[in-house]
Amino acid sequence: MGWLVNFFGQRRYKKLRWRLLVAALALLLAADFMVPRHHSEHFWDAIPGWGAVFGFASCVAIIFVSKFIGHSGGIMRDEDYYD
């Protein structure tokens, strides 16, 4: 297990990690285009690559919307706020 964890932790594998990630993403997209879609409840079920786009957009939206609410909405406070 150690080697796997080290692979993700050590700086020297950074390039390799990037390459593997890009390859995996490309494979996934390709697979998503190839799988059969005979049953669709909603319009997005028929769109290949929908999951990828939706996941990316969701993640970006979550990060920025949350941070905006946290900073501008007065949610994030100093640790001694209640003391």
Added chain:
Amino acid sequence: MTEWLHPALLMLIGAALLPLVRGTGQRMLSLIVPLLVLYAVSQMAPGTSGAIAFAGVELVLFQADKLSLVFAWVFAIMSLIGNLYAWHIEGTGQRVAGFLYAGSAFGVVFAGDWLTLLIGWEVMAFASAYLIFASRNAKAVAAGFRYLLVHVAGGVLLFGGIVLHGIETGSWLVGPLEPGQGGLAGWAYWLILISFMINAAVPPLNAWLTDAYPEATVTGAVFLSAFTTKTAVYVLIRNYPGAEILVGFGVAMALYGVVFAVLENNCRRLLAYHIVSQVGYMVAGVGIGTEMALNGAASHAFAHILYKGLLFMGAGAVILMAGRRKLTELGGLYRTMPLTVVLYMIGAFAISAFPLFSGFVSKSMVVSAAAGDHRAAAALLLTVASSGTFLHTGLKLPYYMFFGKDCGLRPPEPPLNMLLAMGIAAAFCIGIGVYPQALYALLPYPVDYEPYTAVHVTESLGLLMFTLLAFVLLLKHLDPEDTISLDTDWLYRRGARGFMWVARHPVLAWEQRLITLGDVAGLRLMHHLSRLSLLADIRVVDALVNGVAASARRGGLLMRRLQTGVVSHYAFWIIAGLIAGLAWAVAGAWLAAAEAAEPDPADWMQRQETVGSRPAPGVGALPQDARAGPSATLAVFRDVGAIRARPGGRGRARTGSQSDPGAKRLSAGTEAKAGAS
């Protein structure tokens, strides 16, 4: 037969036995009892038993159907894992609390009537609070009291709802509730629903969870993450299937937890926000109410207990070994804790619903049920929350805890028992993901769902892997900040200060005004009256008492002067007395003789004048008589008696009788003296 193997009873007996043994014996017992419970659950078949009548109400202490059994299974597994994880601790109290907590959760799950459910509900609140207090620091104690405050309030709402429901319908048996046409039944419906939503941590009633769980002990948080919210999901499935309002709340909750998790810096609080998020899927599933949705809610609860327990165990291992809990102070631990990293990541993949992990086969059931029920918005928003779940639990938390910038700490792996417990939970996370039929067979309704379709796998992986891409690209925006986030607990943490301000300022001012009023009208009058009564006391009562006492004292002094103690003085007074007595007797006798000589009234008057004018004849004569001796005295005495015996002359007779006793005493005294001399 099965009612004698009621898991709650087993746990209760176990809790009673735990304090009796120490050390390894106690540790063994803490594993044997959950194993017995597992055996008991495996022997149970759907069916009702254990009904008793109590105070005119039919109570069903034990009632097992497929829904209660699926929760019983996972509770039993989790109490075994949780106690194994806590094997190393020296805390009888925590073990007992864990047993009572799990036992009361069994009590709720098998309760056939509302009163049994209520008792389990309340015990659960107090037993779980102990696991927070057991941290023994000021923050944990404060959080524990806030936790109790919320749960006791929830318990009161539940009790009120149950009583109203019982009065309105006459039935005390649990089962689907209807809002009714307003009135008492309507009140009961909403009161019970709100109390369930409190325990399910549905926003805005969620803050007790994220406030208290991160303050619990390392081992206690594992139990906490398993039982309270999931019993709430169970009672919602049983009593509120298809309650439309829950769909909106569930979806909002799934997103609420995700948004707060972005802002969070405390590792266990981040995980706690993801309990809120994940329970949102279950609540939404209950609200959708189709068989598939209810199956999804139950199966997701099952999977959730195991992967969330695993995640809390991983974070707990870091807190225990590194001694830090803030993401800003952690990082780089992968070097010395690789096993913990791997086990934690299995939980993270499970909660993120990666294919071959448990979340994939349970969460997707809820999302598919939403889509199948033509709830496009709910399905899409729950998918957004899935992306957020992976972002936080699968990427942000492990990155900043195990990788990222090196915090310099090199903590070793946690104790073997903790790793073993995490290993068992991880095995379940993978096992359920690989072979979902085992879980599906336990679900309350027949399952007609296949999670492993090609399109489902590629779509899910696409969602997750592109979330990973966004994470890597936006990493610097995700850096944790050294802050806390305000949640709805602000209302009773800051609100309590507002309450105290009201108490200290307006209320106190009003009270002081009342006191002033009392001073003027009441107190001053009282003072005046008491001064008057004091004066009366001093001048009248005391004066009287003192006067009497002073008189008695003066009298006493006078008497003392008389009592000289000298025999001759006493003798003098006795003789003086005798002489006075004799003088009296002689005077009496002389008067009687004079009366006898002159009986005429006119003469009487004359004689009186004569007597009055005669200058004290007896005084001169008496000493002479006394000197004549005792015999002379006696002779006089006889004369007196003769005078008295003679009839007539009332006045004289009176005179004689008055002097008689005194004379007798005097004569006796004289005789005694004469005899002595």
